[in-house]
Amino acid sequence: MSNTPLISLQDASVVYAAGQVRALSHINLTLHQGERLALLGANGSGKSTLLRALNGLQALSQGQRLVHALPATQQPPVSAMLFQKPFFLSFSVQRNLRLGLWLRGVPADQRAQRADEALRRVGLRELAQRPAHALSGGQQQRLALARAWALQPDILFLDEPTASLDPSAKREVESLIAEFGQDGVSVVMSTHNLGQAKRLATQVAYLEAGQLVVQRPVDAFFNDTLPEAAAQFLKGELPWT
Ligand SMILES: Nc1ncnc2c1ncn2[C@@H]1O[C@H](COP(=O)(O)OP(=O)(O)OP(=O)(O)O)[C@@H](O)[C@H]1O
Numbered sequence: 613m614s615n616t617p618l619i620s621l622q623d624a625s626v627v628y629a630a631g632q633v634r635a636l637s638h639i640n641l642t643l644h645q646g647e648r649l650a651l652l653g654a655n656g657s658g659k660s661t662l663l664r665a666l667n668g669l670q671a672l673s674q675g676q677r678l679v680h681a682l683p684a685t686q687q688p689p690v691s692a693m694l695f696q697k698p699f700f701l702s703f704s705v706q707r708n709l710r711l712g713l714w715l716r717g718v719p720a721d722q723r724a725q726r727a728d729e730a731l732r733r734v735g736l737r738e739l740a741q742r743p744a745h746a747l748s749g750g751q752q753q754r755l756a757l758a759r760a761w762a763l764q765p766d767i768l769f770l771d772e773p774t775a776s777l778d779p780s781a782k783r784e785v786e787s788l789i790a791e792f793g794q795d796g797v798s799v800v801m802s803t804h805n806l807g808q809a810k811r812l813a814t815q816v817a818y819l820e821a822g823q824l825v826v827q828r829p830v831d832a833f834f835n836d837t838l839p840e841a842a843a844q845f846l847k848g849e850l851p852w853t
Pocket residue numbers: 628629633634635653654655656657658659660661662802
């Protein structure tokens with residue numbers, strides 16, 4: 613892990629419904645290179661909004677989002693995002709992957725090889741010609757990870773990536789996310805699963821009603837004394853699975 617910042621939010625707030633809903637309130641947060649940040653909090657606490665704000669998909673109502681250049685390339689970090697339910701077009705697995713690369717401007721002569729390599733990486737090479745919609749939920753999430761991996765991202769954003777998967781598919785997807793991390797990809801993920809945060813994250817942030825209550829390294833988050841709201845949340849979410 614490094615101290616190199618990739619993305620920062622400064623005093624960031626987001627309101628919806630013409631100001632009726634305050635989803636994020638004065639957030640200060642920096643994602644560093646190599647960090648894996650888990651966002652925890654109850655339903656409606658603002659995790660998805662924060663994820664999208666960090667990724668630049670959600671405009672801020674107040675405050676700033678800063679994107680820092682990577683020291684090695686002086687380019688902004690490349691990001692990819694995964695949702696709870698991935699979206700694919702009615703094409704084959706392989707064509708969906710190549711399309712994803714085309715959309716992100718990857719040159720034509722690199723698409724086939726990158727798609728092939730990504731499918732191998734997630735164990736879906738044999739299913740390359742199958743319609744993407746015919747895959748199981750777990751396979752679709754692995755395909756979504758392949759699509760992300762093929763982009764060679766610096767940051768992977770994950771919005772409850774295993775929420776709709778059975779335990780065995782969840783394990784498979786988790787181990788692929790862990791591999792991203794081992795490759796040095798920074799990760800931001802929202803999850804309701806404390807065990808998953810413990811297994812995958814290096815940092816944990818707890819949100820309540822749009823406020824960032826506490827952010828700690830993963831060991832400190834789960835072992836040290838936390839602000840009351842976060843401690844109550846942890847107690848309420850047991851047992852961890
Ligand atoms: N497009 C929208 N319009 C109005 N309100 C919204 C919109 N999106 C989210 N909200 C509200 O903003 C707040 C934060 O929502 P968000 O989805 O970020 O929370 P979350 O922690 O990800 O929730 P969950 O765990 O249920 O997915 C909630 O009160 C939600 O109802």
